[in-house]
Amino acid sequence: MKLKGTLQAAVLLLVLIHLQISEAIWFPWYFHRYGLEPHSARHRGAGGGGVTAPAASSGKQTMPAGGANKDKNKGGPTCPPGFELKDPKSVREATRICDDNPVLMQLARLYVVSPERIVLLLAQPSLVDSCAEIRDVLSNIHAATSKCVLAPDNIYGKLSEGLDYFKEVVCESDCEGSSRKRFAGLLEAQNCIREMRTDMIECEAPPDWYETRNKSKLCLIYNDVLDCYYTRAAMLCGIEAAKQLRSFAADSMGRAMNQKCEVSKKLPRVVNAMPSLATSSTPMGMAIVTLVLILIFC
Numbered sequence: 001m002k003l004k005g006t007l008q009a010a011v012l013l014l015v016l017i018h019l020q021i022s023e024a025i026w027f028p029w030y031f032h033r034y035g036l037e038p039h040s041a042r043h044r045g046a047g048g049g050g051v052t053a054p055a056a057s058s059g060k061q062t063m064p065a066g067g068a069n070k071d072k073n074k075g076g077p078t079c080p081p082g083f084e085l086k087d088p089k090s091v092r093e094a095t096r097i098c099d100d101n102p103v104l105m106q107l108a109r110l111y112v113v114s115p116e117r118i119v120l121l122l123a124q125p126s127l128v129d130s131c132a133e134i135r136d137v138l139s140n141i142h143a144a145t146s147k148c149v150l151a152p153d154n155i156y157g158k159l160s161e162g163l164d165y166f167k168e169v170v171c172e173s174d175c176e177g178s179s180r181k182r183f184a185g186l187l188e189a190q191n192c193i194r195e196m197r198t199d200m201i202e203c204e205a206p207p208d209w210y211e212t213r214n215k216s217k218l219c220l221i222y223n224d225v226l227d228c229y230y231t232r233a234a235m236l237c238g239i240e241a242a243k244q245l246r247s248f249a250a251d252s253m254g255r256a257m258n259q260k261c262e263v264s265k266k267l268p269r270v271v272n273a274m275p276s277l278a279t280s281s282t283p284m285g286m287a288i289v290t291l292v293l294i295l296i297f298c
């Protein structure tokens with residue numbers, strides 16, 4: 001059924017491209033998922049800027065089965081599904097669909113082009129500097145989408161959500177914050193995680209994997225990436241940091257994806273795991289460190 005919908009959407013897309021070559025150039029990729037026409041085509045002659053009064057001429061887009069949007073869509077009969085109004089009074093504003101290019105440009109500043117690249121931000125040389133830039137990026141994205149709405153499955157919108165989660169856990173200074181507390185071990189192991197940068201890049205899945213509509217395939221790849229992070233981190237930074245990295249990656253990447261995947265309960269077996277990272281603070285670790293320092297300096 002999904003496949004049929006995809007085919008229909010593809011055919012519609014081809015027809016639209018054929019009919020409206022000039023408009024096809026800016027045609028956002030996510031429109032065809034719903035079998036939508038370009039927004040301006042539905043409001044032709046009414047200004048063309050996207051901010052227009054609802055036109056009654058063409059009201060027969062395919063509506064999705066999801067009931068959640070039904071009521072909210074009442075205010076704008078030509079508003080595509082998923083683009084429901086934030087506030088019924090601001091019909092003119094809310095019916096505008098965001099151009100997602102500014103969002104893409106902001107994410108590009110951080111090289112956030114995939115869910116994995118959000119996790120990779122953990123390995124940046126300075127988290128303080130990264131967090132400053134992340135805050136700036138997120139506030140610009142917020143500004144760019146404050147007077148319009150992104151499709152709920154827009155990939156750049158999703159990546160922004162993942163980034164927002166990263167900010168919440170890693171960048172907020174509230175030490176009592178529950179998510180920050182949950183990943184305290186991961187943040188303590190930051191020096192080690194930084195050393196993992198290359199390993200983390202090697203764990204990344206093929207380009208655009210997160211756009212597949214085959215959920216079992218999507219979730220398989222997702223769990224492979226998580227297990228790869230876990231294995232590499234366990235070898236370099238110890239099991240505790242590895243577990244936390246895996247959960248953090250699961251959460252942040254999960255928010256950046258269009259379908260929810262279950263995280264596998266089974267951890268990969270790592271035979272040559274690093275003994276706990278906290279070694280240097282145990283008496284034995286201290287003794288070794290002291291001995292090494294004595295050997296170096298004396």
Ligand SMILES: *[C@@H]1O[C@H](CO)[C@@H](O)[C@H](O)[C@H]1NC(C)=O
Pocket residue numbers: 214215216217
């Ligand atoms: C979805 O992906 C799985 C695993 O790669 C594959 O076995 C299955 O045939 C795919 N299903 C569809 C409908 O493409």
